[in-house]
Amino acid sequence: MSYATEKLTEEKVFKDPVHRYIHVKDRLIWDLIGTKEFQRLRRIKQLGTTFLTFHGAEHSRFNHSLGVYEIVRRIVDDVFKGRPEWNDDDRLLTLCAALLHDLGHGPFSHSFEKVFGLDHENFTKKIILSNTEVNNVLRRVSDDFPKKVEEIIAKTSKNKLVISLISSQIDADRMDYLQRDAYFTGVSYGHFDMERILRVMRPREDQVVIKQSGMHAVEDYIMSRYQMYWQVYFHPVTRSAEVILTKILHRAKALYEESYQFKQAPAHFYSLFKGEITVDDYIHLDESIVLYYFQMWQWEEDEILSDLAQRFLDRHLFKYVEFDPAKEYKKLSELSILFLKAGIDPEYYLVVDSSSDLPYDFYRPGEEEERLPIHLLSKNGEVRELSRESSIVDAISGKRRTDHKLYYPANLLHDEGPHKEIKKQIRKLLDLE
Numbered sequence: 001m002s003y004a005t006e007k008l009t010e011e012k013v014f015k016d017p018v019h020r021y022i023h024v025k026d027r028l029i030w031d032l033i034g035t036k037e038f039q040r041l042r043r044i045k046q047l048g049t050t051f052l053t054f055h056g057a058e059h060s061r062f063n064h065s066l067g068v069y070e071i072v073r074r075i076v077d078d079v080f081k082g083r084p085e086w087n088d089d090d091r092l093l094t095l096c097a098a099l100l101h102d103l104g105h106g107p108f109s110h111s112f113e114k115v116f117g118l119d120h121e122n123f124t125k126k127i128i129l130s131n132t133e134v135n136n137v138l139r140r141v142s143d144d145f146p147k148k149v150e151e152i153i154a155k156t157s158k159n160k161l162v163i164s165l166i167s168s169q170i171d172a173d174r175m176d177y178l179q180r181d182a183y184f185t186g187v188s189y190g191h192f193d194m195e196r197i198l199r200v201m202r203p204r205e206d207q208v209v210i211k212q213s214g215m216h217a218v219e220d221y222i223m224s225r226y227q228m229y230w231q232v233y234f235h236p237v238t239r240s241a242e243v244i245l246t247k248i249l250h251r252a253k254a255l256y257e258e259s260y261q262f263k264q265a266p267a268h269f270y271s272l273f274k275g276e277i278t279v280d281d282y283i284h285l286d287e288s289i290v291l292y293y294f295q296m297w298q299w300e301e302d303e304i305l306s307d308l309a310q311r312f313l314d315r316h317l318f319k320y321v322e323f324d325p326a327k328e329y330k331k332l333s334e335l336s337i338l339f340l341k342a343g344i345d346p347e348y349y350l351v352v353d354s355s356s357d358l359p360y361d362f363y364r365p366g367e368e369e370e371r372l373p374i375h376l377l378s379k380n381g382e383v384r385e386l387s388r389e390s391s392i393v394d395a396i397s398g399k400r401r402t403d404h405k406l407y408y409p410a411n412l413l414h415d416e417g418p419h420k421e422i423k424k425q426i427r428k429l430l431d432l433e
Contacts, residue, residue: 003028003140004092014066018180022070028092028141029069032099035133036283041065041102043286047181048108049241050232052315054185061102067176072098072165074198075172085203086161092141094162097152100134101166101173103127107287111242115249116272125150126279164207168372169360170197170218178224181232189227192220202377209377212389218374219392226359226396234355236405240317243407247348248294248308255302264296304348316411318351321430323406325352331429332406338426342412342419349409356402360386360393406430 006027014022024030032038041061050057076094080086104123106112113120127134128150138146151157155167165172175194182190200214210218232238252266256273268289271277297309311317325332332352339346361373374386387397408430413423 004142016063016067016070018067018176018183019070022066023073026092026095028137029095029099031137031140032096032134033066035137037103037127037132037134038062038065038100040283040286041105043288044105044107044109045287046177047185047233048111048238049245050181050185050235050238052241052317053235053237054187054232056184056186057181059180059184061105064177064180065099065102067180068101068166068172069095069099071172071175071194071198075165075201079198079201080203083203085205090159090162093145093148093152093159094165096138096149097162097166098172100124100128100149101153103134104282106282107285107290108242108245111245112249112290115246115253116277117275118277121154123279123282124153127283128153130279132279132283160206161203161208164372168207168374170208170210170221170374174225175221178221178228181228182224185232187228187232189231190224192224193217194221197221204375204377204383207372207375209375209383210386212376212378215376215386215390218376218386219390222360222393222396226357229357229359230401230403234357234403236320237317239353239355239405240320240407241312241315243318243351243353244308244312247351248297248305248312251302251305251308251348252293252297255305260302262297263300264293266293268293304345308348311409318349318407319410320353320405320407321432323352323404325354325404335426335429338422338429342422342426344409344412349412351407352404353407354402354404356400358398358400359396361398 007025008027008030012024012030014024016022024033039062044061045051045057046059046061046064047057072094076086076091081088101124102120104120104125104127106118106120106123109120112118128138128146129135135146138149148157152159152162152166155163157163167173175197178190178192179194182188196214196217197210200211200217202209202211252269253273255262256266256269268285271281291313294309294313297305298313300306300309332350335350336346339350375383376386376389377383387394413426413432415423
């Protein structure tokens with residue numbers, strides 16, 4: 001028996017609050033779960049700073065990755081198996097790509113990436129292809145198997161059908177995180193009839209299509225996604241925590257570049273500050289490491305770093321007002337000058353943050369990002385793009401929604417202490433009086 005077809009002597013089962021059970025019967029999948037690179041995902045939250053808004057949102061990338069694997073397993077083992085358009089030889093490749101798709105996420109994910117110019121997809125690729133435990137396990141299938149898995153995740157493979165299962169506008173990734181994030185945040189928005197969607201999925205040469213009879217379940221899924229983005233992912237309190245997190249990292253990097261003498265040397269950050277981070281450095285970074293430094297930085301001599309670290313840890317977040325950068329750029333300039341006069345550094349304490357989402361779109365030639373549309377399969381075998389059949393989806397298709405807010409530290413703008421008149425001017429400009 002080859003390693004690729006080897007089964008466990010007894011099926012392993014993970015109890016899961018979203019899918020009830022996650023089943024593992026392939027030796028390869030079980031071995032991948034046991035690697036240190038995959039176990040590291042237990043120490044990275046799925047929703048970054050959202051736990052400061054929704055206290056239940058403590059779930060990890062590990063939970064989510066297992067969930068995506070389980071959805072894909074159900075599709076290829078229960079829905080696609082035996083269908084002429086599906087090649088069962090792709091089964092293991094699909095399961096591995098589903099399991100490992102988020103392997104390269106760093107602590108606090110997107111906030112961390114922005115500060116240090118990183119790309120989690122690039123690190124996913126490096127972890128799969130470098131000398132890692134994950135790579136060693138995958139190579140037991142064949143020398144080129146790690147590359148095949150990486151190409152599915154990176155969307156560079158010629159196997160478009162498998163890619164669409166992992167990454168499209170209706171994929172296993174989104175179906176898991178919408179339900180999982182809704183469950184752990186306690187909101188009702190992210191729920192939809194996933195079982196129905198799975199039952200009406202059909203394989204085609206270049207992508208998964210949905211039977212026409214499942215259109216209403218897909219409409220529900222798209223609206224769930226829309227609501228989750230604006231009610232959970234872009235929640236202004238969560239964004240405030242992200243702003244402070246980002247500014248902590250910016251400040252620490254700036255101090256390092258100024259040869260500031262930290263009380264607690266940020267050894268884990270040196271390669272990041274230098275822009276020379278290796279795969280090994282990256283694998284050893286997780287949120288427990290970052291939070292340890294935040295704890296230490298509360299006691300630094302630098303007042304900005306100390307204050308920002310305390311704010312994040314004790315949840316003393318910035319307040320916000322609605323803001324339109326295109327129309328109010330003069331106000332921002334005035335506020336920056338007044339902040340400086342009041343002894344408050346606007347670089348760290350006056351921040352415009354923007355959120356933007358496109359809930360559904362079809363392919364538009366010439367755009368940078370090709371969005372693979374959702375196609376419906378009629379009884380006569382004709383395939384039609386979803387928004388042509390659904391008036392609900394058509395109403396939101398191609399319509400990008402953008403929101404801007406201006407964040408500031410309300411406690412520093414009180415009348416007490418020096419600069420009373422200047423702070424009064426600031427409050428007036430922010431419409432706080």
